[in-house]
Structures are given as structure tokens and as C-alpha cells.
Amino acid sequence: xxxxxxxxxxxxxxxxxxxxxxxxxxxxxxxxxxxxxxxxxxxxxxxxxxxxxxxxxxxxxxxxxxxxxxxxxxxxxxxxxxxxxxxxxxxxxxxxxxxxxxxxxxxxxxxxxxxxxxxxxxxxxxxxxxxxxxxxxxxxxxxxxxxxxxxxxxxxxxxxxxxxxxxxxxxxxxxxxx
Amino acid sequence: xxxxxxxxxxxxxxxxxxxxxxxxxxxxxxxxxxxxxxxxxxxxxxxxxxxxxxxxxxxxxxxxxxxxxxxxxxxxxxxxxxxxxxxxxxxxxxxxxxxxxxxxxxxxxxxxxxxxxxxxxxxxxxxxxxxxxxxxxxxxxxxxxxxxxxxxxxxxxxxxxxxxxxx
Amino acid sequence: xxxxxxxxxxxxxxxxxxxxxxxxxxxxxxxxxxxxxxxxxxxxxxxxxxxxxxxxxxxxxxxxxxxxxxxxxxxxxxxxxxxxxxxxxxxxxxxxxxxxxxxxxxxxxxxxxxxxxxxxxxxxxxxxxxxxxxxxxxxxxxxxxxxxxxxxxxxxxxxxxxxxxxxxxxxxxxxxxxxxxxxxxxxxxxx
Numbered sequence: 001x002x003x004x005x006x007x008x009x010x011x012x013x014x015x016x017x018x019x020x021x022x023x024x025x026x027x028x029x030x031x032x033x034x035x036x037x038x039x040x041x042x043x044x045x046x047x048x049x050x051x052x053x054x055x056x057x058x059x060x061x062x063x064x065x066x067x068x069x070x071x072x073x074x075x076x077x078x079x080x081x082x083x084x085x086x087x088x089x090x091x092x093x094x095x096x097x098x099x100x101x102x103x104x105x106x107x108x109x110x111x112x113x114x115x116x117x118x119x120x121x122x123x124x125x126x127x128x129x130x131x132x133x134x135x136x137x138x139x140x141x142x143x144x145x146x147x148x149x150x151x152x153x154x155x156x157x158x159x160x161x162x163x164x165x166x167x168x169x170x171x172x173x174x175x176x177x178x
Numbered sequence: 179x180x181x182x183x184x185x186x187x188x189x190x191x192x193x194x195x196x197x198x199x200x201x202x203x204x205x206x207x208x209x210x211x212x213x214x215x216x217x218x219x220x221x222x223x224x225x226x227x228x229x230x231x232x233x234x235x236x237x238x239x240x241x242x243x244x245x246x247x248x249x250x251x252x253x254x255x256x257x258x259x260x261x262x263x264x265x266x267x268x269x270x271x272x273x274x275x276x277x278x279x280x281x282x283x284x285x286x287x288x289x290x291x292x293x294x295x296x297x298x299x300x301x302x303x304x305x306x307x308x309x310x311x312x313x314x315x316x317x318x319x320x321x322x323x324x325x326x327x328x329x330x331x332x333x334x335x336x337x338x339x340x341x342x343x344x345x
Numbered sequence: 346x347x348x349x350x351x352x353x354x355x356x357x358x359x360x361x362x363x364x365x366x367x368x369x370x371x372x373x374x375x376x377x378x379x380x381x382x383x384x385x386x387x388x389x390x391x392x393x394x395x396x397x398x399x400x401x402x403x404x405x406x407x408x409x410x411x412x413x414x415x416x417x418x419x420x421x422x423x424x425x426x427x428x429x430x431x432x433x434x435x436x437x438x439x440x441x442x443x444x445x446x447x448x449x450x451x452x453x454x455x456x457x458x459x460x461x462x463x464x465x466x467x468x469x470x471x472x473x474x475x476x477x478x479x480x481x482x483x484x485x486x487x488x489x490x491x492x493x494x495x496x497x498x499x500x501x502x503x504x505x506x507x508x509x510x511x512x513x514x515x516x517x518x519x520x521x522x523x524x525x526x527x528x529x530x531x532x533x534x535x536x
Contacts, residue, residue, distance in 0.1 A: 004184045004340070005366035010391075010536050030188075030338065031213065035392060035534070037472040037482070063300040067244025067307075069429050069438035076429045076438045078244030082301045099509055103472045103482040107294075109215045109275050110336055118215065118275040120296035120305070124484045124503030128425045130440040132503075139429065140244065140501060142296035142305035144272065169473055171391060171536045173365055177188040177213075177338040182532065183366040208371075208530060209396060240490055240497030242431035253433030255493040281398045281466040287526050288462040290398070292488050292499075309488025309499045315462055342396070344530035345368040 005033075008172045016041055016163040021155040022172045027112045029174030034106040034154070037169045038091035040162040046093035047133025048125050050159040051104065053086040055117075057155070061147045062086035068139035071131030076139075086145060089123025090137035091158055091168070097128040101168065106143075112150035119143040181343070186210075188338040194219055194330040200339045201320040205284040207341030212278040214323060216335020218268035223325040225268070225276050226259035229289065229312050230320055233258050241265070241293075241308035259326055263295040263306040268325065272299050273335075284317040365535040369393075374523025376402045381523060383531045384514040388475045391536030395469040395515065397529040400455040404521030408495035410465070412453030413518040415446070416481070416506050424448045428502040433493075447518070448504030452487045454519055454527075456495075464526065465489040474512040481506040 006029070011020050025032070040049045055062070064087050065080040081087075089104035102125035111117060121141035125132065132138055145151070154172075158164065186207075189198045203210070214225060235256040242251045243265040254261055262276050274297040281290055288311060295306035312318075323337055367390075372381045386393070401410065409432075415424070426441045426449045441449040455465045467487030473479060483504040490497040506512075517529060 003364040004181070005364050005534075007365045007535060012536075030336075035472060063298055065244055065246050065298045065303050065305045067242070067249055067305050067429070069427070072427070072438060072440040074438065076244075076249035076436045078246055078249055078305075080246035080298065080301065080303065097480065097505065097507065099478065100480045100505060100507075101473070101482060103470060103484040103503070105470065105484070107213075107275070107277065109213050113215070113334070113336070115273055115334060118273050118296050118298065120275060120277070120294050122294075122484060122486070122501075124427075124482060126425060126427065126480075126482045126503050126505035128443060128505055128507060130443055132427050132440075138427070138503065140294070140305045140307055142244075142298040142303060144296075144298040144300055144303075146272075146300055167476070167479060169391070169536075171534075173534075175213075177185045177336075177340075181364055182368045183364060208528070238490055238492035238497070240431065240433040240488070240499055242429070242436060242499045242501070249429070249431075249436040251431035251433055251436050251499075253493065253497055279396075279466075279468065281396070281464070282528060285398075285526065285528075286462070287398065287400075287464050288460075290464055290466045290488065290490060292466060292468065292486060307486065307499055307501065309466070309490045309497060311463070311490035311492060311497075313492060342532075343368060344371040344396075344528070344532075 004176050006174050008174050010171045012169045013166050016165050018163050019157045020170050023153040025152050030177040031175040032108040032111050033173040035171045036104040037101040039101045039165045040091045040093050040158050041165050042093040042162040044095045047096040047127055048090045048093045048137050050137045051088045051091055052157050053088045054155045055145050059085050061145055063144045065142045086143045089121050090125040092125045114148045117145040183342050186339045186341050190336045191333050193333050197322050197324045198337045199322040203319050208344040209342040210280040210283045211340040214276045214337045215273055217273050217332035218325040218329050219332050220329035221270050222267035223329050225262045226326045228259050228322040229318050236313045239308050239310040243304045243306040245304050260310045262293045266304045269299050286315050288313050367533050369531040369533050372529045374525050374527030376525050377522050379519045379522050381529050382516045386513050390533030392534040393471045393474050394532045398464040398466050399527045400464050400524045401457045402522040402524045403457050405458045406456040407459050408489045410454045410456050412450040413447035414450050415516045416512045417514055423507040425505040430500045432496050432498050451500045452489045452498045460491050460494050463491045478509055
């Protein structure tokens with residue numbers, strides 16, 4: 001019996017990069033899991049950036065609902081967006097604690113099914129201060145890719161046009177349900 | 179001997195059905211994980227779990243949801259099923275995904291489950307997390323998935339039960 | 346069209362591909378120790394996950410109890426925690442500590458005077474735990490539910506271990522001994 005939880009591909013950056021792409025994703029699994037840990041080269045005033053995902057090279061089929069927090073002194077909040085890339089979570093920004101990278105997991109079930117694709121993201125980043133910082137990519141995300149095609153590629157960039165720094169890591173796993 | 183993370187059973191609905199049931203669940207794992215992707219034939223319904231066909235008021239849950247505007251929390255008690263979420267519910271046309279992690283399902287304590295629901299509806303919808311309780315010290319041997327208030331699970335919906343085995 | 350129900354026999358069988366998700370160790374409470382430690386964690390993975398159920402054997406405090414999380418035997422002023430906690434009525438966002446001596450895992454343990462057999466449950470994820478150039482960020486979810494007898498809670502947290510050393514041990518500390526029904530399981534994820 002094939003393994004249930006299998007590494008498909010990984011990318012650990014040894015130099016900064018504007019994008020990270022998983023392409024030619026095989027259709028032999030049921031679900032995908034993407035585990036990421038990232039940091040950007042953003043300006044000192046920026047604590048975090050969003051990891052943006054273009055699925056199958058589309059940029060307007062994504063929508064999402066976010067539950068998030070910024071600091072202990074402001075209330076948890078929520079927002080949503082449509083006609084977008086998908087927002088897959090956080091990368092620590094240049095303004096956050098040095099040598100600190102985010103911790104993100106995307107679960108994408110039934111990625112080859114002929115239906116629109118819901119997915120969930122659990123995303124956190126840390127900053128050694130009471131406030132995590134503005135931007136909001138900390139928390140739980142409900143994502144939707146409104147496209148019935150099988151997913152064959154995921155290309156990730158950063159909000160603000162920043163780069164992923166060296167050491168940022170990305171691991172794509174396939175989950176097989178039988 | 180089971181491997182650490184493996185599928186126990188999976189169901190894909192070729193036609194709408196009132197429930198998806200996993201039965202004869204072996205006691206050989208530590209935790210269970212259910213991954214569901216699908217729709218309900220009616221809007222604003224909530225996917226719920228029933229353990230061992232227990233339909234008494236032995237279920238409760240506390241949830242946290244982001245509804246696109248604010249973060250909200252509420253609770254359900256003395257239910258006859260275990261709600262996975264309880265805010266905006268299902269869509270007829272847009273599938274949702276729900277994961278349920280059932281801890282120590284074969285142990286002698288009450289059974290606690292952590293839920294995640296991703297139900298974005300392209301301009302509305304919610305992201306939900308919840309903790310649920312089945313007040314029973316019996317080992318879980320069956321799990322039924324239904325939508326409440328009663329409505330069929332739509333054709334094309336998929337549910338998979340995984341077992342996770344510790345060292 | 347018929348529904349498709351596939352039951353899969355347990356067991357990897359001959360010739361199974363190697364799994365990326367492996368169990369490493371399990372520690373069960375013994376009603377006398379207030380700490381649970383995983384030590385000599387191998388460096389063969391890229392991520393660790395701990396899944397647990399937990400309750401105090403003594404010490405009261407109904408439902409909103411925390412565990413303290415430390416790595417590599419401790420460390421002073423190198424831990425920070427942030428969280429969202431929901432209690433069935435309100436949602437709070439907090440920074441339980443900054444520059445502290447532990448990561449605070451809110452709702453990490455049920456109290457000894459809660460309804461019998463009610464447990465807290467949680468999942469802790471640590472990515473790139475063996476890095477020697479990066480601090481460690483943990484992701485944590487936990488819940489405690491008791492049908493309204495005590496306040497139920499769901500907590501989503503992040504934690505910072507500001508140390509660029511590989512994690513070789515993980516310690517969960519309770520204020521009172523863990524029950525014998527408390528189980529902590531460590532898993533490794535390969536990359």
C-alpha cells in the first residue's frame with residue numbers, strides 16, 4: 001500500500017527569492033499539505049507580509065475569510081476578500097524579531113476533484129513584543145479557489161513585492177486516502 | 179501493525195445521502211482524523227458527528243469563528259449530535275472543508291474533538307474552529323456524519339477517516 | 346451512480362513507500378510527576394508535532410489552565426506567547442508573556458476538579474526545529490469542553506523560542522501532576 005503522507009517536493013532557499021513555485025504536482029494523491037516557514041526582506045517597519053498564491057497561474061479565482069489578531073490591546077478581527085490570489089499565511093517581516101520565521105500549514109483537500117477547491121490555512125508568526133504587528137496574516141484562514149480544474153501548480157510570492165529570504169522553507173506533501 | 183498515519187476508510191457519494199458512516203473502527207490507533215469536503219443540498223446546515231449511534235443529549239461544543247467582519251464565539255450544550263461548527267453553515271453550490279481530530283478515541287476518558295471548518299463563499303462565509311465533547315468513556319467504534327437541521331449530504335462529497343498511531 | 350465506500354486494511358504491507366509522518370515517542374502521565382519531557386529528539390525530521398490529552402491529578406482550577414512549554418531544559422527571558430482565546434461568549438487576543446521563561450500553552454490541561462474524565466486536548470507544531478541559525482516559532486491549538494459545567498475554551502496560539510540552537514528536548518510543565526490518562530505523543534515529519 002502506498003504511503004499516506006508523502007513528501008512530493010521541497011524548497012529551502014539558500015538565497016533570497018521573489019517567488020517559490022511547486023509545479024507539475026502529480027495527480028496521484030487525494031489531498032495536499034504545504035508546510036512553510038518564511039521571512040521577507042521587507043522594511044524595518046513591516047512585521048509580516050502575506051504569502052500570496054497563484055494556483056494554476058490564476059490571479060482572480062481566489063477568495064478567503066480570515067480570523068486574526070494584531071496585538072493584545074486590540075480585538076481579534078475578521079475580514080474577507082474576493083477575486084484575488086489566495087493568501088496562504090504569513091512570512092515574518094524585516095521589522096520583526098531577527099532570525100524569526102513564520103509557521104504555516106495549508107491543507108488542500110481533493111485538489112484534483114472537478115469542483116471548486118476549499119482549503120484551510122493555519123498561520124502564525126512571532127515577534128518578541130506585546131504586539132505581533134499590523135498586517136493580519138496570523139490566525140485561521142478559510143480559502144477558496146473557484147476553479148474546477150485539478151491543481152497542478154502553486155506559485156507563491158509576497159505582498160508588497162518583497163523577497164523570501166534565505167532559509168525560508170517550503171515542504172509540499174501528498175495525502176493518499178486509499 | 180498500523181503505520182503512523184493511514185486511511186481507515188473513505189466514502190465518495192455518487193448520489194446525495196442522509197449520512198456517511200464509518201463503522202467497525204479498529205481500536206489500534208491513538209487518534210482519529212476525519213477530512214470532509216462537500217456540500218449540503220440545503221444552505222445554512224451544519225456538519226455534525228454522531229458517535230456509536232448515540233442520539234442522546236451527550237454532545238456539546240464551543241466555537242470561534244471569523245465571519246468576514248468580526249471574531250465571534252458561542253457554545254452549544256446538551257445536543258443530540260456533535261456540531262463541527264455553528265455559524266454560517268453550508269452553501270448549496272460552494273463546497274466546504276471540515277477536519278475533525280478525535281483524541282484518544284479508544285481510551286477511557288470522555289472524547290474531545292478539535293474541528294476546523296473552511297467555508298469561504300467568495301465574498302462571504304466563515305473560518306471556524308471549535309472544540310467538541312462527547313460525554314462517554316466508551317471507545318468509539320462508529321462515526322456518522324450528517325447535516326443538521328436534517329438535509330442530505332450532496333453528491334460528490336468525500337469523507338475520509340484516518341488513524342494516527344503513536345509510538 | 347453508486348456511492349463509493351472503500352475500507353482499507355491497516356498495516357503498511359510489503360513494499361509500502363516510506364511515510365513522511367512518523368511517531369517518535371509517547372509519554373503517559375503517572376499521577377506523581379508534573380513534567381512530561383521528550384529528550385534526545387532525533388535530527389532526522391524537518392518538523393515536529395505533539396498531540397496530547399491532559400488533566401491535572403490535583404490542584405483544582407476548573408478549565409482555564411495552562412501548561413508551560415520549554416525547550417532544551419529551559420532558558421531565561423527567551424520565550425514569548427501570543428494567543429486568541431474564545432470562551433463561548435467572548436474572544437480575547439492576548440500576549441500572555443514576552444521575554445519570559447516559557448511559552449504559555451493556555452488551556453493545555455484540564456483541572457482536577459472539572460467533571461470527571463474531561464480532558465484538555467491540543468496539537469503543537471514546530472517547524473525547522475533543528476535549525477542552528479533561526480529562532481523557533483511554534484503553532485498551537487487547544488480546547489477544553491465540558492457541556493457548560495465549566496467554561497469551555499478554544500485557544501489558537503503562537504510562541505517564540507528565541508534561540509538559534511537545535512531543539513533536542515521538549516518539556517511540558519504542569520502546576521500539579523499529570524493524571525495517568527494524560528498522553529503526550531511526539532511525531533516527526535520528514536522533508
